[in-house]
Amino acid sequence: MPGAVLLGRIARTAAPFVLMAVAWQIASLFFPPYLFPSLVAVFWRCLEILTHWSQLVDVLATVSRILAGLAGAFVIGAAMALAMARSKAVDGFLSPILTFFQGIPALSWVVFAIIWFHGIEFRIFFIMVLTTLPAFTFQVLGALRAMPKDLVEMVMSFRPSRAKIFRVMVLPSILPEILTAWKVNLGNASRVVVVAELVGATGGVGYQLLQQQQIFDMAGALAWTLQLVFFVLIVQYVLTLIETVAFRYRAVSERSL
Template sequence: MESEATRSELSPARAQEAWHARLLSVLAARKEPIISFGVILAAWQVASFFLPPYLVPGVGAILAAFIEIVASLTLLGDVLTTMGRIFLGLVLAFITGTILGVFMGFTETVEKYTLPVLHFIMGIPALSWVVFAIIWFSHVETRIAFILLAGCLPNYALIIHDGIKSISKEYLDMLRALRPTRKQLFSKLILPGMIPAVLTSWKVNLGLAARVVIVAELVGATRGVGNKLLLAQELFEMPKAIAWTLVLVTFLLISQFVILFLEHKLLRWRPAKQGGMAT
């Protein structure tokens, strides 16, 4: 309240000055990444002076292509199509993976039968699934759903299984001494205990899913970022190829940010991390 009062008393010139100072301090706090990206952009721009534009287009050309995509509804539709495919596939893989992971966590027999198989499947490269899907299915959406299911389901199941297994027996005994119903045990211990694993699984799978969906879209899709990348390659339009990639990365970063935000909200109870290797 007090700071608001003081702010309103400032003259416009002083207010602008204060705003500049704040902007500067915010930028100064993030100076390292700003410098890194600045150096990369500068180096790219310099390279573009010496190399033909169809190999290394200038930063301006890329920016123009980027704006063209973001400003156009139909083009943005391609990005949303790809993102939609990623999310639908992930949700499907998440639901089935969670069910499997929970069964594995509670039934030793299920665990013994499925764990080795899941580890084996995890060893199969995502690209192999793309090839199998193209051979097995003719419909693009079926292919993509299959690839995401095959690539991400084992990952979800393993992380959830691990999350359940890591719930300490001490907590379990403490609650059992209170005689909860099965439902209460699940809602008071298992579910909250699983949340960190669930968030981790989404972070891991989002990146993986984006990579394989783009590759899957290169074959047979008539919409989506993968399809647009293929067109750019066929027409030798490097600015567009880069711009499409940047748009996709932007959307993925936004998704990651949403997960980080959820993590911040849901895992408030965790002690703050105390420094890393760098400090």
């Protein structure tokens, strides 16, 4: 019975993608390849990218830029959130700035970075940090403020060290929000990095997409896009595994009820 339930879930999840693939393949029979290429052609282009180092290096460059930008934004955002949670003055100063930054389009940050900075890698890092920083900061801040006051008072009554406070109380309370923030910002970062590479890079997935656009190679454009999709899905899966392991006690408590 559990096997049948699992197969049913897999079928429901896969059904929309199967329908999309069938619709695309049918369209490829009636339209030229530069509009709707065959999925077989797209598959072989994906395989070519993954098996040729000269092309795979562009995928790895984009992946490293995404991870570096997210890591930088998370570290800075967590530090800012902690300062804002501890001081109303800091919160009152930083909140309007972060809210203002949220309204600035990613393309504007790309233009600013090109004008301000010379190095390509620092430009992209700057863009990635500035576009994801507000979300990280506000989500960590919300998690810190959502900690139950009764729990805080109870833990503080034992006079624990700062390291123990963080390990026993703070980290378990904010970790769900941190993982959610990473999942949300991961998708945003994958879109922003493509824009940054389209305009100001000489390598990466965004740069390769620009090359495919110039020669009207739709199969290549889809293949390069799918590299980012695969990366996002893999990282999302890893984050889900971390969440499952970190909060396995929840499943135990639910079974006991």
